[in-house]
Amino acid sequence: MPHMNPVIVSGAGPGGLTAALCLAAAGVPVLVCEREDTLPVDLRAGSYHPPTLEMLAPFGVTERMHDEGVIVPRWQIRDRDEGVLVDFDMALLKDETPYPYRLHLEQHKLTPLLLDACRRYENFDIAFGTAVSGLTQDEDGVTVGVNAPDGHRSLRGSFVIGADGHHSAVRNALGIEFEGFTWPEAFLVLSTPHDFEADGFTRAAYVADPDEWLVMFKLPTMWRLAFPVDPDALADSYMADDKVEARLQRVSVCADAYEVIHRNTYRVHQRVAASYVRGRAALAGDAAHVNNPLGGMGLNGAVHDAVNLAGRVVAILRGEAGMEALGLYERQRRPVQIEYVQRLSIRNKRLVEERDPEVRQRHRDELRAIGDDPEKARAYLLDSSMISMVREAAKVV
Numbered sequence: 001m002p003h004m005n006p007v008i009v010s011g012a013g014p015g016g017l018t019a020a021l022c023l024a025a026a027g028v029p030v031l032v033c034e035r036e037d038t039l040p041v042d043l044r045a046g047s048y049h050p051p052t053l054e055m056l057a058p059f060g061v062t063e064r065m066h067d068e069g070v071i072v073p074r075w076q077i078r079d080r081d082e083g084v085l086v087d088f089d090m091a092l093l094k095d096e097t098p099y100p101y102r103l104h105l106e107q108h109k110l111t112p113l114l115l116d117a118c119r120r121y122e123n124f125d126i127a128f129g130t131a132v133s134g135l136t137q138d139e140d141g142v143t144v145g146v147n148a149p150d151g152h153r154s155l156r157g158s159f160v161i162g163a164d165g166h167h168s169a170v171r172n173a174l175g176i177e178f179e180g181f182t183w184p185e186a187f188l189v190l191s192t193p194h195d196f197e198a199d200g201f202t203r204a205a206y207v208a209d210p211d212e213w214l215v216m217f218k219l220p221t222m223w224r225l226a227f228p229v230d231p232d233a234l235a236d237s238y239m240a241d242d243k244v245e246a247r248l249q250r251v252s253v254c255a256d257a258y259e260v261i262h263r264n265t266y267r268v269h270q271r272v273a274a275s276y277v278r279g280r281a282a283l284a285g286d287a288a289h290v291n292n293p294l295g296g297m298g299l300n301g302a303v304h305d306a307v308n309l310a311g312r313v314v315a316i317l318r319g320e321a322g323m324e325a326l327g328l329y330e331r332q333r334r335p336v337q338i339e340y341v342q343r344l345s346i347r348n349k350r351l352v353e354e355r356d357p358e359v360r361q362r363h364r365d366e367l368r369a370i371g372d373d374p375e376k377a378r379a380y381l382l383d384s385s386m387i388s389m390v391r392e393a394a395k396v397v
């Protein structure tokens with residue numbers, strides 16, 4: 001398709017680069033516009049589920065992720081008072097996927113792998129320092145306004161994919177509502193090289209506690225732990241060295257002081273775009289939906305959207321499908337976002353933060369019962385590893 005206007009992708013995060021990779025590999029000209037001058041390197045997600053590894057495997061990306069990442073064969077849900085409630089063995093999924101485990105790798109180490117893979121294709125191009133600022137569209141294509149290093153310009157494309165994150169310029173230009181809510185607490189994220197595995201934790205663990213629940217996971221060079229904090233409190237009350245040290249000692253007693261490499265806070269939302277598609281413009285990843293990180297579904301969902309959406313766009317451009325294929329993208333991806341990702345991520349958070357002693361006891365009993373029954377554990381893992389939702393989506397026609 002050499003003379004066709006490119007598909008313009010707004011945003012070079014995991015969602016945008018995955019879409020670009022699928023399009024480029026199918027021979028579609030693609031131009032990624034990224035607002036920043038380089039790929040962003042901030043610390044964000046880092047947990048990959050089996051379907052994501054399956055989807056990126058044909059491009060050689062999964063193999064490279066294994067070279068750099070950490071395999072997580074088991075994960076736990078714990079109670080701060082009572083210890084391990086359930087210790088899930090991902091091998092229960094061995095007949096469901098070639099990757100019966102989670103893989104941990106920082107998001108900012110995935111995006112260069114995706115970009116490397118994209119650059120193998122001559123029909124791929126990326127413009128850094130180029131922020132999408134608006135768009136118009138007609139029957140034949142889209143005109144995208146960008147603020148580029150040489151000033152404001154208009155780019156002509158066949159389609160535009162808004163993979164430009166939570167504050168998506170594409171979603172805003174389309175006037176699509178981002179429906180949902182913001183959690184009242186902020187998340188404090190601490191990174192430390194301390195080896196919690198030696199203290200009995202699995203490489204991913206969720207610890208329930210009415211006052212100070214936490215999520216922890218091991219990345220290749222450090223552990224990351226996330227705790228709830230009051231966003232209105234003075235930052236010193238949770239960021240100061242002595243507060244951080246005391247907090248980590250409560251997780252696991254360590255004779256030496258903890259080394260803390262990074263500390264930051266961020267706000268967390270549960271929102272889904274009222275629509276994923278408008279004409280020749282479609283949303284993917286955080287531009288379409290955001291959720292709390294308990295379960296690690298944000299980044300994975302971005303990749304799943306991107307693969308599905310790119311496939312629809314390729315089919316339309318090849319004349320194998322009409323524009324209704326974009327409607328199928330929305331019908332396959334938006335309901336599972338609501339019925340699975342939003343529901344499960346909210347359930348996961350409610351589970352670890354529950355304050356009512358009776359409800360907590362019920363949760364403990366239920367989780368122990370799941371852990372004691374391989375069939376129940378397998379069903380739980382099919383949901384939590386996002387296998388069920390990808391299968392459900394594929395059934396929608």
Ligand SMILES: Cc1cc2nc3c(=O)[nH]c(=O)nc-3n(C[C@H](O)[C@H](O)[C@H](O)COP(=O)(O)OP(=O)(O)OC[C@H]3O[C@@H](n4cnc5c(N)ncnc54)[C@H](O)[C@@H]3O)c2cc1C
Nearest residue numbers: 011013014015035044045132164165285286293296298299
């Ligand atoms: C601080 C933080 C911590 C997180 N931690 C976790 C976690 O632990 N677990 C988890 O599952 N999820 C986590 N998430 C969510 C996860 O990182 C996202 O779900 C994931 O990044 C989604 O990928 P994406 O490609 O859709 O969007 P993004 O990664 O946000 O990428 C969007 C890209 O678009 C670019 N961009 C923005 N505006 C424009 C524009 N106008 N024009 C062009 N480019 C633009 C941005 O620079 C960025 O490169 C976290 C998010 C944040 C913010």
